[in-house]
Amino acid sequence: QKEVEQDPGPLSVPEGAIVSLNCTYSNSAFQYFMWYRQYSRKGPELLMYTYSSGNKEDGRFTAQVDKSSKYISLFIRDSQPSDSATYLCAMSLYSGGYQKVTFGTGTKLQVIP
Amino acid sequence: DGGITQSPKYLFRKEGQNVTLSCEQNLNHDAMYWYRQDPGQGLRLIYYSQIVNDFQKGDIAEGYSVSREKKESFPLTVTSAQKNPTAFYLCASSAQISSSYEQYFGPGTRLTVT
Secondary structure, eight states: OOSEEEOOOOEEEETTOOEEEEEEESOTTOOEEEEEEEOTTSOOEEEEEEOSSEEEEETTEEEEEETTTTEEEEEESSOOGGGOEEEEEEEEEEETTEEEEEEOOOEEEEEEO | OOOEEEEOSEEEEOTTOOEEEEEEEOSOOSEEEEEEEOTTSOOEEEEEESSTTOOEEOTTOTTEEEOOSBTTBOOEEEOTTOSOOOEEEEEEEESSGGGTTSOEEOOOEEEEEO
């Protein structure tokens, strides 16, 4: 079983829809939870990171962490065609002197105009 | 403009040849990382460096080597010992090794070995 599981998609939604992207994890020692956006043939871009359970909002993006269920989500409101990308979840734990990061495989999102 | 640059964007090599991928950052970050990305797999850590003249193996270091002679630069050499070198390589940095949850990535180098 992988430490971090992420549905690869693809996920297709109409413009303006609310998008929900999810990851589950197995290691309760994870401390930080991150979401990256990666456009085709580009490097990932950090969208948000959070430490605690609950919601964190940044513009149209909301990151949600439920540590009791080992489940994290990224919600995108009023989705735009420019949101079409692959979204990577990541999480880290303290190991060997640093925050060791484990990435999900990514969910490909397509927002249709 | 602060950021991370990687060059070249595309690289083609014959099997058996060593190749070096460049990574430069002007963010004044102490920590730097190299990842490999393959279809259907998450990013996998090859090497990381906390400070100049120090680096540590990641999860898949075999067949790779790095150096960190300057704070800004962290080149990766893919040697002929790497059995499956064709991949998308990503360099990243964070302010310190303790803040590796906040990494910034370069644009990547796509390496094809035939």
